[in-house]
Amino acid sequence: MSVTGVGEFGLIGRVTARLSYGPTCLLGPGDDAALVTAPDGRVAASTDVLVEGRHFRRDWSSARDVGHRAAAANLADIAAMGAAPTALLVALCAPPDLPASWAEELADGLGAEAASIGASVVGGDMSASPTLTVAVTALGDLAGRAPVLRSGARPGDVLALSGRTGWAAAGYTVLSRGFRTPKLLVEAYRRPQVPYRAGPEAAAAGATSMIDVSDGLLADLGHVARASGVAVDVRRDAFEVPRQMGDAAQALGVDPYTWILTGGDDHALAATFPAGTELPPGWRPVGAVTDGEGVTVDGRAWDGPAGWDHFR
Incomplete structure (x- = not known):
């Protein structure tokens, strides 16, 4: 049955019945607004x-996959501030002929990804639209810590990374060429593996700046460099090319480091730490912060696009 057959409120009832709520949710869907705890007194928010x-494409990803991706993209931004995600608000704009089961499975993916870090889907909105669109707002709690901004990097800091880069971009390339394997890469595109807890842990360890790698490592580090008024150099040898990625790159005629350094959608976290800091578990050094401006690789400018830009 389509969403038209179910109706707006029938669909809302079906979707909300599939959700569960964590301890940060005081009041879930059903009223004019949800109520979410904010023990810190400040709320980190991203959309x-x-x-x-x-x-996304429905022939590439299931509705549940899209739900996981939509939640991850927002929850990662909260983690990159050093905050713990608490809640998601979701707006769905759907064509009238969209199967109601697709919306239900989308909710399953959203709820599962949020629950993996102790957050909840607490409300949202629905509307008819010729283009299927999922809009998500995430909220988070800083637990008394100062937020970790993009503007805090200083010359002499160590650049570190938690999570992986290049996997989702490799999976996207595989799918765009009409293939469905290697499955490991395709699944990385469909459902990113985000190191959510690494954000608050980096904040507690004294990270001076942090960012979610959504558009490409070099592109996103460019935001840190500009906001902090510094230069950032990335070491190519800090990144190993996994075997399946290397095999796929060779078969498709792609330099795998293009995926690793400029590919987005893995939602790794990149942060800078004062020299001598013991990095938290799961973080590894991949470069350094110096005087100057811009982002380089092994001391040289990168030849080509640094990442994704929606309007280019």
């Missing part, structure tokens, strides 16, 4: 939108 044909 992101996924548009069919631009961010």
Whole structure:
């Protein structure tokens, strides 16, 4: 049955019945607004939108996959501030002929990804639209810590990374060429593996700046460099090319380091730490912060696009 057959409120009832709520949710869907705890007194907030044909394709990803991706893109931004995610608000704009089961499975993916870090889907909105669109707002709690901003990097800091890069970009390339294997890469595109807890742990360890790698490592480090008024150099030898990625790159005629350094959608976390800091578990050094401006690789400018830009 389509969403038209179920109706707006029938669909809301079906979707909300599939959700569960964690301890940070005091009041879930059903009233004019949800109630979420904010023990710190400050709320970290971020929003992101996924548009069919631009961010996902239904012939590439299941509705549950899209739910995981939509939640991850927002929860990662909260983690990159050093905060713990608490809640998601979701708006769904759907064509009238969209199967109601697709919306239900989307909710399953959103709820599962949020629950993996102790957050909940607490509300949202629905509307008819010719283009299938999922808009998500994430909230988070700083637990008494100062937020970790993009503007805090200083010359002499160590650049570190938690999570992986290049996997989702490799999976996207595989899918765009009409293939469905290697499955490991395709699944990385469909459902990113985000190191959520690494954000608050980095904040507690004294990270001076941090960012979610959503558009490509070099592109996102460019935001840190500009905001902090510094230069950032990335070491290519800090990144190993996994075997399946290397095999796929060779078969497709792609330099795997293009995926690793400029590919987005893995949602790794990149942060800078004062020299001599013992990095938290799961973090590894991949470069350094110096005087100057811009982002380089092994001391040289990168030849080509540094990452994704929606309007280019």
